[in-house]
Amino acid sequence: MSTPLFALVLSTTTPYWPFWVGGLALASVSVGTLVLLRRPLGVSGTLARVLDRDELRRELRPPVQRSTADLEAELMAATLAAFGAATPDAAFGDAIEGEMSPSAVDADGEPTTAAAGPATRLGPRLSWSISLLFLLGIVGGGALAAATTGRPLAFTPDETYAALFGTGWLSWFTLFVGGVLVGVGTQLSGGCTSGHGLVGCGMMRPGSLAATASFFGTGILVSILLSAVLR
């Protein structure tokens, strides 16, 4: 009986999936997210959203539904309050409509892409609960992948890491500090290895290319330095 394809795919000399399976899976997820949800993949942004108290508050207490007429009246009052004399007369709210060329707005009255420049129409932002589900899926997916290779689901530091920080509380504390630094870095650069590395680089965004080069360049440099220290 021939070897099943699934077993062939996972057959490797290391206890991990072959790199190209991971590559295909990541490409499917990042392209799939863009195509299906019209949103770029971003793990750090999703995590920030899940940890945002305002997001949770909105999830638990959705906004009150108002009629169009009520909203229009409230919008009119808010516009007058914001701009005062600069606001077009309420009775002639359409007075400066002609200032926008017909090609600048689409059928819904929204500015067109041409008028807006290179803006891309994005899908609605994921809700708090979907964001949480996405993050749990990452942990669950990792556990599932590990289970298929027969590895135990445990944190087992490799020799280099153990030689530097041991295997006790210091190793956990170091991981925590590393996590905090990664969080600060992603907030500073506006993304992480998924947002910049997978999506941004795929779209050839200069900022993402620079950020990813910085992530991996620093990683390689630190690895070389640590190897030198441990020799």
Add this chain to the structure above:
Amino acid sequence: VADGSKQHCTHVGSCELFPLISRPGFLRVWQVHYCEADYAKCERFKRALAGKSIPITLLPNGAELSGAPTT
């Protein structure tokens, strides 16, 4: 501005607030003061930049409408 000579907010093509403002004159005044001017001061833009969700009820100046439109 279609000739690209002016720098617009990159979210101007996808801002969910616009369809809510039915009067073109009112829509225009918000766009002129925020989307086409100093859009960095737009509260919706700031939230987008921080990766946060943007309530449909949030106006560019930070004021919030008391409810969302009925669907």
